[in-house]
Amino acid sequence: MMMASNIRPEPPAKTGERLLDVKGLTIEIETRTGPATIVDGIDLHVDKGETLGIVGESGCGKSLTMLSMMRLLPNKIKVTKGEANFAGRDLQKMSNSDLRKVRGGDVGFIFQDPMTSLNPVMRIGQQLAEPLIYHRGMSKAEARKRAGELLKLVGIPGAEDRLDAYPHELSGGMRQRVMIAIGLACNPQLLIADEPTTALDVTIQAQIVDLVKDLRDKLGMSVVWITHDLALIAGLVDRINVLYAGTVVEDAPVDALFANPSHPYTQGLLASIPKLSDERSTRLSSIGGTPPEPGRRPKGCPFAPRCPLAEAICHERVPSLEGLGQDGAHRVACFVAQRKLEAA
Amino acid sequence: MSVVPMPGTAAEIEPPVSLWRDAWHRLRRNKLAVFGLVVVVILAFTALFGPYLTPYDFLSQDLNSRNLAPSLSHLFGTDDLGRDVFSRVVYGTRTAFLVAIVVTFIAVVIGVTLGALAGFFGGWLDRIVMWLTDMTMSIPNLLLVVVINASLKSPITSWMESRYLATLNPVYRETIWVDFLLVFGSMALISWPPYARLVRAQVLSIRSRPYITAAQALGLTNRIILMRYVVPNALGPLIVAVSAGLGTAMVLESAFSFLGVGVNPPTPSWGNMISDGLRVWQHYPHLLAAPAAVLGLASVAFSFLGDGLNDALNPRGAK
Numbered sequence: 170m171m172m173a174s175n176i177r178p179e180p181p182a183k184t185g186e187r188l189l190d191v192k193g194l195t196i197e198i199e200t201r202t203g204p205a206t207i208v209d210g211i212d213l214h215v216d217k218g219e220t221l222g223i224v225g226e227s228g229c230g231k232s233l234t235m236l237s238m239m240r241l242l243p244n245k246i247k248v249t250k251g252e253a254n255f256a257g258r259d260l261q262k263m264s265n266s267d268l269r270k271v272r273g274g275d276v277g278f279i280f281q282d283p284m285t286s287l288n289p290v291m292r293i294g295q296q297l298a299e300p301l302i303y304h305r306g307m308s309k310a311e312a313r314k315r316a317g318e319l320l321k322l323v324g325i326p327g328a329e330d331r332l333d334a335y336p337h338e339l340s341g342g343m344r345q346r347v348m349i350a351i352g353l354a355c356n357p358q359l360l361i362a363d364e365p366t367t368a369l370d371v372t373i374q375a376q377i378v379d380l381v382k383d384l385r386d387k388l389g390m391s392v393v394w395i396t397h398d399l400a401l402i403a404g405l406v407d408r409i410n411v412l413y414a415g416t417v418v419e420d421a422p423v424d425a426l427f428a429n430p431s432h433p434y435t436q437g438l439l440a441s442i443p444k445l446s447d448e449r450s451t452r453l454s455s456i457g458g459t460p461p462e463p464g465r466r467p468k469g470c471p472f473a474p475r476c477p478l479a480e481a482i483c484h485e486r487v488p489s490l491e492g493l494g495q496d497g498a499h500r501v502a503c504f505v506a507q508r509k510l511e512a513a
Numbered sequence: 514m515s516v517v518p519m520p521g522t523a524a525e526i527e528p529p530v531s532l533w534r535d536a537w538h539r540l541r542r543n544k545l546a547v548f549g550l551v552v553v554v555i556l557a558f559t560a561l562f563g564p565y566l567t568p569y570d571f572l573s574q575d576l577n578s579r580n581l582a583p584s585l586s587h588l589f590g591t592d593d594l595g596r597d598v599f600s601r602v603v604y605g606t607r608t609a610f611l612v613a614i615v616v617t618f619i620a621v622v623i624g625v626t627l628g629a630l631a632g633f634f635g636g637w638l639d640r641i642v643m644w645l646t647d648m649t650m651s652i653p654n655l656l657l658v659v660v661i662n663a664s665l666k667s668p669i670t671s672w673m674e675s676r677y678l679a680t681l682n683p684v685y686r687e688t689i690w691v692d693f694l695l696v697f698g699s700m701a702l703i704s705w706p707p708y709a710r711l712v713r714a715q716v717l718s719i720r721s722r723p724y725i726t727a728a729q730a731l732g733l734t735n736r737i738i739l740m741r742y743v744v745p746n747a748l749g750p751l752i753v754a755v756s757a758g759l760g761t762a763m764v765l766e767s768a769f770s771f772l773g774v775g776v777n778p779p780t781p782s783w784g785n786m787i788s789d790g791l792r793v794w795q796h797y798p799h800l801l802a803a804p805a806a807v808l809g810l811a812s813v814a815f816s817f818l819g820d821g822l823n824d825a826l827n828p829r830g831a832k
């Protein structure tokens with residue numbers, strides 16, 4: 170049996186070893202007019218010890234991609250193609266009982282809305298203890314002790330006294346900390362944070378980001394952080410994937426992305442970050458139009474109808490994600506950007 | 514161990530109050546609900562201990578004092594056989610509670626099980642349960658009870674009588690419990706569908722809440738999620754429904770006994786007392802008034818309590 174506090178002593182160096190590898194994942198929704206594609210053959214990967222930021226407009230499929238990997242999709246939404254490998258095993262093909270061990274045990278989730286993602290009639294301490302008892306085989310007393318440590322770890326004042334509180338007795342920021350503690354309970358190798366700060370106000374947002382950064386360095390896990398807000402995570406992530414209409418349109422190390430945003434959509438995203446961000450960033454004000462609805466995707470580049478640089482070919486063919494420069498670490502799915510670089 | 518500066522404002526540090534205690538505070542502020550609760554408690558106490566405290570036996574007849582008006586020695590007067598009406602009403606309370614509790618218990622067990630399974634697993638299970646529910650609800654209650662009683666009661670009683678005559682085994686002598694068994698059975702049979710519907714709807718709505726996805730993302734099993742996440746969250750509305758349902762079951766028992774398909778004389782039931790009283794109410798109004806008033810009081814009390822519980826338990830859900 171594991172000890173009550175089995176925090177890994179040293180953060181593993183970034184080895185370049187794939188922890189999560191999603192290939193060609195396609196998600197469809199059942200509609201009255203037949204199936205409609207929401208996520209179209211998405212590819213993403215996260216290395217051991219790496220932190221990946223996923224950015225994109227509301228509705229572009231960020232949450233569904235994460236949920237689908239863990240087979241947590243709602244009823245009418247299904248994965249129709251592709252694989253999601255975690256530590257070399259395809260989560261899509263795994264048995265239910267194996268998958269349950271991965272969920273919560275190896276992969277921790279933090280959800281968008283701390284107000285509704287906690288069970289309102291269960292005490293905080295019990296909600297924290299649940300995965301410990303289930304995944305780590307702890308006794309109730311051990312789990313409670315560890316739950317207290319976890320609350321302390323995420324900076325909740327009077328942690329031990331809080332174990333018996335119900336969620337509605339905590340503020341939004343405190344609840345989000347509890348969610349993080351639950352996500353971290355079993356020392357996951359991967360933490361998936363789905364817009365964990367959207368429901369919180371700006372100062373708390375920054376605190377939560379710092380908290381996760383701190384914990385990541387201490388516990389040495391990989392993190393996927395989903396957000397609308399590029400500026401918020403600039404200091405946290407190693408690499409960013411920009412999502413548009415269910416595909417990755419740009420994949421770049423964080424510095425390269427800010428220094429040299431190559432996809433017109435990314436450029437629009439960056440342009441819409443207010444310089445002095447004391448208020449929530451106005452989302453994508455500089456890009457006109459709206460993303461395509463599921464089932465009404467354009468034939469060529471999904472961004473073409475809104476793209477200021479669109480050419481004839483953009484309406485005909487879908488650009489693939491190609492590496493720019495020598496090492497190919499910066500990849501973009503845009504004909505114009507790719508041509509520019511070849512010419513240079 | 515704490516590595517992060519903690520932003521604790523005073524507002525975030527308040528003493529923990531349990532959800533149920535919260536609800537209790539709200540309930541106490543509701544005058545009608547408190548009235549309902551007090552009446553229900555008194556009636557329950559009467560049902561439990563009343564028969565030991567009443568001055569007369571509910572069966573003992575005193576043919577010298579028939580149809581007496583209420584007085585100090587007979588609080589509610591006496592009936593046409595000279596039996597003490599107060600004692601009979603008290604015993605009727607016991608009958609009403611016994612029937613209401615047993616019937617509601619059976620109905621809730623059936624309803625919650627079927628409703629929770631249907632809502633949680635959906636698919637063919639859901640379709641079968643919903644079909645059963647609709648079918649049961651489409652049969653008129655009264656008709657079903659009359660049919661069950663008419664078709665089962667006399668065969669069972671006469672079979673028992675013949676067994677008794679043949680064997681003289683005392684087990685077969687008492688036929689009163691056949692009454693109760695049939696009443697329990699037939700009333701439970703018609704009472705479970707509303708619980709099944711309520712729980713199914715609750716579970717369907719709870720199933721799509723983010724905390725269920727969060728629980729699944731923790732790798733918890735369906736059984737744990739159903740027992741610890743879904744059912745407790747559906748409990749508030751269920752408690753409300755049970756409180757109202759107990760009142761309904763009492764009224765239903767009285768109605769059936771009134772019509773002669775429920776509990777039969779000499780076992781006292783408010784319903785068969787009302788039925789007896791109705792025949793002579795112009796001459797002896799107390800024979801009708803006493804059981805009718807208590808039945809009305811019980812019905813009102815349970816419905817006030819149910820409404821109060823609804824208000825007390827809901828603010829949390831609305832928030």
Ligand SMILES: Nc1ncnc2c1ncn2[C@@H]1O[C@H](COP(=O)(O)OP(=O)(O)OP(=O)(O)O)[C@@H](O)[C@H]1O
Pocket residue numbers: 198207225226227228229230231232233234243364397463
């Ligand atoms: N339960 C559902 N039923 C029907 N459609 C859904 C459901 N959940 C998501 N969708 C649709 O799928 C698409 C992708 O949704 P998803 O939640 O992944 O977006 P997102 O990128 O996470 O957006 P947000 O930033 O608002 O969280 C959206 O167009 C949305 O309308």
Ligand code: SF4
Pocket residue numbers: 432433434470471472473474476477478479480483488502503504505506
């Ligand atoms: S491929 Fe064409 S339409 Fe698509 S982003 Fe590039 S330029 Fe715009």
Ligand SMILES: [Mg+2]
Pocket residue numbers: 231232233281363364
């Ligand atoms: Mg989302």
